[in-house]
Amino acid sequence: MGSPSGQSHVNRTAEFDLSAYLKQCGRIVDDGLNRLLPPAKTKPKTLHESMRYSIFAGGKRLRPVLCLAAAEACRGDVEAALPLACAVECIHTYSLIHDDLPAMDDDDLRRGNPTNHKVYGEGIAILAGDALLTHAFELAAGCDGWPRYNHQAIVREIASASGSLQLIAGQVADLEGEGAGLSQAGLRYIHERKTSALLCCSVRLGGMSANCTPRELKALTDFGYHVGLAFQVIDDILDVTQSTEKLGKTAGKDQAVDKATYPSIVGMKKSRAIARRLTAKAFEALSSFPKKRAAPLNALAEYLLNRDH
């Protein structure tokens, strides 16, 4: 009883070795990215170095791993999902590079390292972001599609999750919302777009690459949506509770710029309860999947809820 990440959920993931899974998938994704991005020595060198600097800056590979895990959950295989997993990581990395710019969140640190523009200058950082965004579609163009999801569906999925109504809308609202005394609904609007949209897209693409049924796609969508929201609530909490060293990015940033967050609007205790409830909904979304096949996704959701950085 109590925590939704309690008994029933322990049964869901107890026998699953997430740490080994993360390591294995992380390696596959790293190899894929290394193979699918232009080599660092390709002209213009500064640009390709800068793209690789941020892509290989020690990110958790959460989105690509979710993509691979979703493919597995639908009996797909990792090889088919990999280019899409890498495409999503390119989109995520571009969005971080641009978000960190002085004109946006003005961050000096990301994953414990200087942000892209601190190393390469703002001009190259903007162009590296542009190039990663474009490269995501080049990767998508390499996928033939699957019987239920043709090539167009894949490109539309990525463009829509990353576009002016989703990922970018979230960043705009975030920029404009700073210090504006947002309501909880306003904050939810930002989180849905800024975080949940691409996370959801990641698991959906994994499912699509496994030619999943419409019913499975719906379940994955619900799962991704709730995990995405929970992820951002936890992010807000960690910004308050953890050190810059632990986070690898500037802690206490939200409060310093008077940014609306779950802790600032509903308090810390309620924020934690919300994150647990959202995670429980993510588990619920996958209830129709065989336990073993859903284990990686469920274990990832649990890990994201309990992470400390």
Next chain:
Amino acid sequence: MGSPSGQSHVNRTAEFDLSAYLKQCGRIVDDGLNRLLPPAKTKPKTLHESMRYSIFAGGKRLRPVLCLAAAEACRGDVEAALPLACAVECIHTYSLIHDDLPAMDDDDLRRGNPTNHKVYGEGIAILAGDALLTHAFELAAGCDGWPRYNHQAIVREIASASGSLQLIAGQVADLEGEGAGLSQAGLRYIHERKTSALLCCSVRLGGMSANCTPRELKALTDFGYHVGLAFQVIDDILDVTQSTEKLGKTAGKDQAVDKATYPSIVGMKKSRAIARRLTAKAFEALSSFPKKRAAPLNALAEYLLNRDH
């Protein structure tokens, strides 16, 4: 004799009313963009307003018109080519917004109006560029493809022309080349990528939307490549010879930042000769097309050679 835009070329385009053609195509492209971009009132309003501000800032619509004209040259129809023409204009506009940023060329004026970041701030300008780039692929995702060129070929074409080896490579080299005493070959490298790649892509997409033959595609590629290079040489010349008022952007900019240009490297007279020679090569590329079908493309090439802004 003498000028390659002499007798033979007059025959090529004399009976063709380019001014009426530009007006007609311009209207079709404007209507298309208006229909295919999210409405300005769509949330987040600032973002969509900002995207539309630059898209409807009075650009010449050169790339989309070339796309439509190429479709016609291959017996295609305007409706099929229009979404691709609009996609290319989204890419072009995003690249201008980002190029104008203080971290890049730092321009205050574009087409006689304040640049995007001067009106909406740098953060929104970066995001509006990102959103237009993403939207181009959303538009591409709406095309089913054609027997010889499937949907994947279309997406690959756009991603490749806009990516880190072409359009963005050109901007990087331009950024890094300022004041660096570039050779003529170095300058050609920049022009091929920064201008020619997307121009070439525009005419190729037009041909592809008409399901053109491989031979026609090759001819269009040669045409676009040479027109693109000529266009940029003329641009360099106009920067020196025209006023800010006439150009609608800051004149004399290249010299002020010690940027390598054709006039600065080979002198004004030779620059003009090069532009004429490149345009002649563009005409030549289309020599196998029936005169009437090639007339719009040839007239466009001539117009670009002789323009004064």
